[in-house]
Amino acid sequence: MNQFVTEWNTWRDSRNSALAKPFGWLSVVGLHWLDDESTWADAPGTFTVDDGWVTVSLDPGIKAGPAAETFDLLSTVGDGPDGSDPAGSGAGSGTGPGNGAGSGVNGAGANGAATNGAAATNSGPTRATSPAVPSDTSTLPRVTDQTGAAGAGADSAAGADGSAGAEAGASAGSQATGGHDAVPARPQVRVEENGFSAKIPTGGSLNWFTVGNVLYELIDRAGRLGVRVRNSKSPLLGKFFEVPVFDPDPDFVFLARFTRFDPFRTYPIETAQEDLQLQTQAAGIVTFDTQHGEVNLLATGCPKTGLQLDFHDSTNGSTTSAWRTIDLGVPNQDGSLVVDFNRAVNYPFAFTSFATCPAPIEGNVVPFDVTAGERRPPFFYSEAGINVPFLFYVWWDEESAEVTRPWYSRFGLDITILNPNHDDGRISLVGFDGVAMSGGDLSPLGRKARSRLIDVATEALTSRIPVIGIGAYSAFVIQAQRELRSQQGYVDGIETEYSAPEDRLLIVMNNELDPKQAGFDIVHTDASGLLYVEMPFDIPLESDRTEVEDFQAAMESGASISSWQEFDYRMVALIRHHR
DSSP states (O other): OOHHHHHHHHHHHHHHHHHTSTTSGGGEEEEEEOOSEEOOTTOSEEEEEETTEEEEEEOTTOOBEEOHHHHHHHHTTTOSTTSSOTTOOOOOSOOOOOOSSOOOBTTOOSSOOOOSSOEEEOSOOOOSSOTTSOOTTTTSOOOOOSSHHHHHHHHHHOOTTSHHHHHHHHHHHHTGGGGGGOOOOOOEEEEETTEEEEEOOTTOEEEEEEETTEEEEEEEETTEEEEEEEETTOHHHHHOOOOOBOOOOGGGEEEEEEEEEEEEEEEEEEBSSTTOEEEEEEEEEEEEEETTEEEEEEEEEETTTEEEEEEBOTTBTTTBOSOEEEEEEOOOTTSEEEEEGGGOEEOGGGTBTTOOOBOOOTTOBOSSOOOOSBOOOSOOEETTEEOOEEEEEEESOHHHHHHHHHHHHHHTOEEEEEOTTTOOSOOOOTTOSOEEEEESOSTTOOHHHHHHHHHHHHHHHHHTOOEEEEETTHHHHHHHHHHHHHHTTOOOOOOSOOOOOTTEEEEEEOTTSOGGGGTOOEEEEOTTSOEEEEEESOSOSSOSOOSHHHHHHHHHHTOOOOSHHHHHHHHHHHHHHHO
């Protein structure tokens, strides 16, 4: 293994380890925007907003303690050069000594004792890793002012999903009139008699307090305050193994040059939340030459502390998430740097619907397929809970595909659809809850496409996850099963393969599934354990039923399948039941 691949593997291991942290991005289970007074189901109490301060009054019986970041802020009261509060918050003395367990509020608290009623400030969260090892904090843009002091402040104030950075930079920049002596805005915290209070700068984030295995994070996005909920026992965190990636390819490494803007330029940007728009600052232009011509992209961040490159490309929405990002590090004195798309990573919004990640500046589009770096992760958490990721290789007519594609999402399957002839990259099944392959004709498939489908079916069979072959593509599941059983030493004695009548569609699946649970009749079971189901071709595409509840009721009543829409619902139900 050469040094390039070795270093990339080390980087990837670090990335996966960072995502797997107990309160990392895979632990996020909720986001609640705050009004003057707010609460919600399972909230630990009532949240009130007054003059920028957010206070939580805990419900009776709730035991909470300051999170580590809050405790650090409380512990720094009186750390100024003359013994005063360095932020001028008016915090008094009375900080109790840390005891490892902590007194918290109502007897809880896992991070140390706290003051009661006194405010504390600090410079904010620090970066978890070096720029070369992207994680849930360090891979995100840190938009800063050009002065050293303001830049450092904005960097430390950057929020956990990066959209904080976009606002923190503007906040720091507005204070930069003092030059290098400008003091960045910093969070302030207090422990109240029955809760906690905090005030954070625009664009800031604060890991605030914990209740058992749940962490409550306070965020500000363009002046809008919210509470994000992180659960160290999140089902997404428990399911996580690794983020899927493209194989490392040195052809996606480019020598580039950075041209700095003076002053930085401000641009409006969208975010992962449809109703949230922000502003960000571009530090300059990154330029590099490719076989497609010269590419110019805007970089955020700060040349002194590290640049960030958010970008779109044509793989977005299919094999990759809606946009990705690269940590470019600090450019050399002559402006030279390396753009390595093999280290392109997903923003947190690719894992959870509760992230507020900043989108690329308009026009930051790479003019070629970036089949490098992280792929779109199959796992995702939203208000509906964890998704059911499913990989689907399909070659039917495009008109039918356009109609049926939305059905899967509506029925509860998060489906990745690939064309076996066009999408020729190998995709690991890690994280997927099943795979299907469907097509009415094998003739359009080349040798590589056929081999790939057999490999996919073999991996699914070996991993004991559901695999379904539909129509002519059932042959790939059958062949994979035959070859696998032979390699394992089984002699099934199957001399003639089962074939369906010409007016019926053949569906073949492994015995990880129980088709009877979804109302399918098993017409054949072969000696290797594969199950065979048939469907008539002459049924309509869409159903007269309109509500998901109606499809569910029909299945439970044993009604026959009278449309392909109902067929798809039953298939989704089959996969979900297996899970």
